[in-house]
Amino acid sequence: MLLTFYKYQGTGNDFVMIDNRSLNFPKKDTKLVASLCDRRFGIGADGLILLENDEMSDFNMVYYNADGNEGSLCGNGGRCTIAFAKYLGIIENETTFNAVDGLHNASIDNELVSLQMQDLSDIKMKPNYVFLNTGSPHHVQMVKNIQSFDVFSEGKKLRYGLYGQSGSNINFVESISDDEFAVRTYERGVEDETLSCGTGVTAAALAMHHQQKTTSSEVKIKAQGGNLKVKFSKDGDTYRNIYLTGPAKQVFKGEITI
């Protein structure tokens, strides 16, 4: 079968994007998904996304990590899927869509996509790190000299050592100013550092606010692949109206025999 695919990237987190409204894609074929994401033997991506019809909303997003397994929420992938839905003419500038963690509101303004994340109140504070789930599980830890920090080795160690087989994504954070932080992420399922992780950046911003490393409710994040913004409000112990905003772009379109 000849499969038409699109390649998208959001701050350097890249995805194979497939219009699966026809439901033709073999969804249980883990090996196929992994081989499409392989950077040497396939198209190459951090993950693969299927856009499908949804009964309750504008569309449904199905996300797989590069290892071929269905993952939890992907924030950058969500932003790219919104851009893809607009490209396909499914939505205009505002949307509500379904993902693995439920419905999301979102808007798109040229290439800038804002994705609302689920409200969050469960933040586990540990002496050296914070753990929270922004649709995907995230460990957030502050480090010094982030650019020379060994994200791969340290991330891999914590991902298995602290969180076992099911694992967690591991974020390292350094403060740049009162309302700006640098974030580097080791992603489970990719088992490497990616250039940006949307749910990770969101987790980092909320963790910084929760620990009073910033008092701003609009936090700027510098990921390795570009800049993102996380906006939110705090209502008692609950973070609400959480929006992740940044660019999402189509890179190319292609066909591959599967």
Ligand SMILES: N[C@H](CCC[C@H](N)C(=O)O)C(=O)O
């Ligand atoms: N890159 C994604 C995170 C994917 C989550 C995945 N690594 C997992 O925990 O299953 C993001 O932008 O949020």
